[in-house]
Amino acid sequence: MWTFSDLIIPLIISGILIYGLYRGIDVFNIFIKGAKQGIGISLKIVAPLVALITSVGMFKASGGLDVISNALEPIGRLLFLPTELIPLAILRPISGSGALVIFENILKDFGPDSFVGRVASVMQGSTETTFYTIAVYYGATKVIKTRYTLAASLTADIVGFIISGISVYFLLGS
Amino acid sequence: MMKWVFTGLIFLSVIFGILTGRVREVSSAAMKESSNAINLIISLMGSICLWSGIMKIAEDSKLTGKISNLLYPITKFIFKGLKKDSKALKTISMNMTANLMGLGNAATPLGIKAMKELEDEEKSSSTATKNMITFVVLNTASIQLVPTTIAFIRQKYNAVSPLDILPAILITSMVSVISGLLVIKIFSCFKSKDK
Numbered sequence: 001m002w003t004f005s006d007l008i009i010p011l012i013i014s015g016i017l018i019y020g021l022y023r024g025i026d027v028f029n030i031f032i033k034g035a036k037q038g039i040g041i042s043l044k045i046v047a048p049l050v051a052l053i054t055s056v057g058m059f060k061a062s063g064g065l066d067v068i069s070n071a072l073e074p075i076g077r078l079l080f081l082p083t084e085l086i087p088l089a090i091l092r093p094i095s096g097s098g099a100l101v102i103f104e105n106i107l108k109d110f111g112p113d114s115f116v117g118r119v120a121s122v123m124q125g126s127t128e129t130t131f132y133t134i135a136v137y138y139g140a141t142k143v144i145k146t147r148y149t150l151a152a153s154l155t156a157d158i159v160g161f162i163i164s165g166i167s168v169y170f171l172l173g174s
Numbered sequence: 175m176m177k178w179v180f181t182g183l184i185f186l187s188v189i190f191g192i193l194t195g196r197v198r199e200v201s202s203a204a205m206k207e208s209s210n211a212i213n214l215i216i217s218l219m220g221s222i223c224l225w226s227g228i229m230k231i232a233e234d235s236k237l238t239g240k241i242s243n244l245l246y247p248i249t250k251f252i253f254k255g256l257k258k259d260s261k262a263l264k265t266i267s268m269n270m271t272a273n274l275m276g277l278g279n280a281a282t283p284l285g286i287k288a289m290k291e292l293e294d295e296e297k298s299s300s301t302a303t304k305n306m307i308t309f310v311v312l313n314t315a316s317i318q319l320v321p322t323t324i325a326f327i328r329q330k331y332n333a334v335s336p337l338d339i340l341p342a343i344l345i346t347s348m349v350s351v352i353s354g355l356l357v358i359k360i361f362s363c364f365k366s367k368d369k
Contacts, residue, residue: 008275008276016231016237019235020235020237027231030230034228034230034233035230038225038227042215042222044286050208053210055179057207058187059190061187062191063194064187067190107328107330107331112332113333121324122343125321127316129314133314137286137309137310143301145302146176147175147361148357149175149306149307149310152311156350156353157314159353160315163346163349164342
């Protein structure tokens with residue numbers, strides 16, 4: 001059994017290859033040339049990844065997440081956000097795999113069609129692992145001063161979290 | 175800025191570790207997670223190489239130029255000062271296309287490549303340019319038309335209709351991206367010499 005979404009990646013890869021052949025390109029050698037650049041890119045992001053994943057891992061192990069979640073509970077209540085979603089909102093920008101575990105637990109405990117399950121789905125789908133993206137994207141350049149990058153992306157995240165509760169409330173009901 | 179995130183997280187984990195009596199866990203996480211990072215990069219390396227190779231073909235066959243022209247009405251409003259045939263703008267367009275289709279693995283290598291091209295074209299030294307910041311913010315606020323991963327997980331837990339949250343996700347993403355861009359607009363107004 002497969003669905004249309006499984007077909008997207010094979011279609012894109014084969015489509016680009018066929019188009020390349022049609023334009024008379026030596027697709028194999030060009031592929032190798034591009035893939036070699038990929039090795040360089042991967043090596044450049046090793047160091048920022050180690051820094052970020054280590055610090056996030058230490059934070060998760062320290063139990064700090066629970067303490068901060070409890071502290072933020074009253075604010076969450078003001079914003080239509082059920083308290084169960086606070087840990088997801090905190091972890092989402094810093095750890096993709098950590099957020100995924102919390103997300104799956106919420107769906108398991110409350111069901112995907114509950115209000116909590118739906119808001120969690122919207123949160124998960126409308127934001128990215130912000131810190132990872134910033135570390136990896138700038139890690140490949142020589143940029144040291146990222147200026148207001150973090151301020152702008154965290155604003156987008158926080159607004160996203162708030163709107164996720166409100167949009168589910170108005171579009172799908174509580 | 176990232177130095178504060180890095181030291182902040184580690185500092186907090188030491189404090190909370192002592193307060194909650196989990197110092198040993200924090201210590202072993204430091205060792206374990208740093209090697210996890212290497213495992214992650216090894217598994218990522220394959221898809222980064224694959225997509226870099228495929229995109230090189232798309233670039234040489236002038237396919238990326240076509241997609242870039244298609245998105246130009248949108249990108250010219252978001253990224254100021256880039257020429258229409260700029261290399262960075264082409265890679266940015268490919269990254270946005272991959273993001274819209276929910277292909278995170280393809281979007282990341284393209285995004286990194288676009289950052290390096292922006293760096294070359296805008297001749298930034300150690301300071302991020304406005305276009306770089308805008309591009310990173312677009313990527314931190316995921317913009318996807320079909321959230322395939324979410325739908326898949328919702329299906330796994332027997333959702334009645336896994337994609338019923340799609341309109342809510344689209345609205346939320348749009349508002350979130352726009353608010354990020356607004357913050358950039360506000361900040362860049364303070365600096366008149368900004369690129």
